[in-house]
Amino acid sequence: MNWNCVPDDHPTPSLIVAEDIVRDNLRSMQEYCNNNNLKLRPHTKTHKSIRMAKAQIDAGASGLTVAKVGEAQVMSQASSDIMIAYPAVGTCRLQRLVALARNHRLRVGIDSQLAAEMLQDAARQANVRIEILADVDVGFHRTGIVDANKAVELCEFVERQSHLSVVGLMCFPGHILPNAQEQLWAEYAECLQRVVHGCNQKGIQIATISGGSTPTARQSHLNPLLTEIRPGTYIYNDLNEVRLGVCTLDQCAARILATIVSTPAADKFIVDAGSKTLSSDRNAANQDAGFGYVVEYPHAKITRLSEEHGEITLPANQSTETPPPRVGDRVWIIPNHICVCVNLQNSFYRMDGDSVEESTVDARGMLI
Numbered sequence: 502m503n504w505n506c507v508p509d510d511h512p513t514p515s516l517i518v519a520e521d522i523v524r525d526n527l528r529s530m531q532e533y534c535n536n537n538n539l540k541l542r543p544h545t546k547t548h549k550s551i552r553m554a555k556a557q558i559d560a561g562a563s564g565l566t567v568a569k570v571g572e573a574q575v576m577s578q579a580s581s582d583i584m585i586a587y588p589a590v591g592t593c594r595l596q597r598l599v600a601l602a603r604n605h606r607l608r609v610g611i612d613s614q615l616a617a618e619m620l621q622d623a624a625r626q627a628n629v630r631i632e633i634l635a636d637v638d639v640g641f642h643r644t645g646i647v648d649a650n651k652a653v654e655l656c657e658f659v660e661r662q663s664h665l666s667v668v669g670l671m672c673f674p675g676h677i678l679p680n681a682q683e684q685l686w687a688e689y690a691e692c693l694q695r696v697v698h699g700c701n702q703k704g705i706q707i708a709t710i711s712g713g714s715t716p717t718a719r720q721s722h723l724n725p726l727l728t729e730i731r732p733g734t735y736i737y738n739d740l741n742e743v744r745l746g747v748c749t750l751d752q753c754a755a756r757i758l759a760t761i762v763s764t765p766a767a768d769k770f771i772v773d774a775g776s777k778t779l780s781s782d783r784n785a786a787n788q789d790a791g792f793g794y795v796v797e798y799p800h801a802k803i804t805r806l807s808e809e810h811g812e813i814t815l816p817a818n819q820s821t822e823t824p825p826p827r828v829g830d831r832v833w834i835i836p837n838h839i840c841v842c843v844n845l846q847n848s849f850y851r852m853d854g855d856s857v858e859e860s861t862v863d864a865r866g867m868l869i
C-alpha cells in the first residue's frame with residue numbers, strides 16, 4: 502500500500518482508509534466464515550459508513566449488526582436484514598425501531614422480560630413482527646442472562662407474545678482473548694448449550710447462535726454451537742488488535758494523517774491530532790503504551806493528549822538515521838481504538854490506487 506499518494510496539501514488531521522487493505526480484511530474474514538459454515542453479520546459501529554456496509558454485503562455478509570436504532574436507520578440503506586445487538590429500551594428508540602420494521606427484517610438482542618414487553622407493545626401498535634435473540638452472558642459480565650433457566654424463561658415469554666418470536670441466542674465473548682485456554686472455550690459453549698437444551702425441551706427451536714468479535718473471530722470454530730459471528734473492528738483493524746496479535750500493522754486499513762505543529766524540545770513534538778481526533782482510549786493490551794502508533798517514529802510514544810494537541814515523546818536512543826521531526830512535517834498514526842476514532846470524524850478519505858476521495862461517516866453520533 503502506498504500511503505504516500507495522499508497529496509501534500511491534504512487537510513490534517515484526517516482519517517484515511519486504504520481500500521485495498523479493507524478489501525483484503527473483508528475477503529479473509531468472509532473466507533474464514535464460509536470455510537467454517539458461519540454466517541457473517543458485521544458490526545457496523547466500526548466504520549459507520551453505508552458504503553463500507555454495502556462492501557461487506559457484497560463480500561458475502563448475510564446481514565448487518567448495529568448497537569443503536571439510529572444506526573439501524575442509517576444502515577437500512579445497505580441491508581434489509583439488521584440485528585440490533587443492544588437492548589432497545591425506551592419510547593423514542595422503540596418508535597423508530599417499529600417504523601423501520603415495516604419494511605426491514607429486524608432482530609433485537611434482549612436480556613429481560615421488561616424489554617420484551619416494551620418491544621411487544623410497540624410492535625403490536627405498529628402491527629409489525631420483531632425477531633428476538635436472548636442475550637446470554639457467557640462470561641464477559643456486561644449485558645446477558647447468567648442463569649440458563651432464566652434465559653429459557655425469557656424465550657418462553659417471548660414466544661407467548663403476538664408480535665415477537667425467538668430466533669436464537671446472542672452473546673458477547675469479550676473476555677476470551679486470542680490465546681485463551683481451551684477450557685474457556687468449552688465453558689463458553691456449555692453456557693449456550695444449557696440454554697439450547699432448555700429451549701428444545703420446551704419446544705423452542707434455536708436456529709441462530711450469534712457470537713464473536715474481532716479478537717477471537719477467526720477462532721469461532723472452537724465453539725461449534727455458533728452459527729454466525731458479528732466482528733466489527735476487522736474491517737479496519739487498529740493498534741489494539743495489533744497488540745493482541747490479531748493482525749499486523751500492515752493490515753490496519755485506517756490511519757490518521759497529522760501535521761507536526763511544534764517541536765518544543767529535542768525529544769518531543771506536537772501534532773494537530775489530539776483527543777478530538779484520536780479519542781482518549783488507551784491501549785487495551787497495555788494501558789501505559791500511549792495513544793497510538795506513529796509510523797515514522799516506531800519507538801516514539803504518544804504520551805499525552807489535549808483536545809487538539811498530541812504530544813509525542815522520542816526515546817533517548819532515537820536512531821540518528823531517522824530525520825528529526827520538523828514543524829510542517831506529516832506523520833501517520835494508527836489509533837488504539839478505531840471505532841471511537843471514526844465516530845469523532847465527520848468524514849474520512851478513501852484511498853484507492855492514486856485516488857483519494859472524501860466519504861461521509863453516515864452514522865456518526867447515532868446514540869439513540
Ligand SMILES: Cc1ncc(COP(=O)(O)O)c(C=O)c1O
Pocket residue numbers: 544547586587672673713714715716731732733734735
Ligand atoms: C454486542 C457486540 N457485538 C459485536 C461487537 C464487535 O466487536 P469488535 O469490534 O471487537 O469486532 C461488539 C463490540 O463492541 C459488541 O458490543
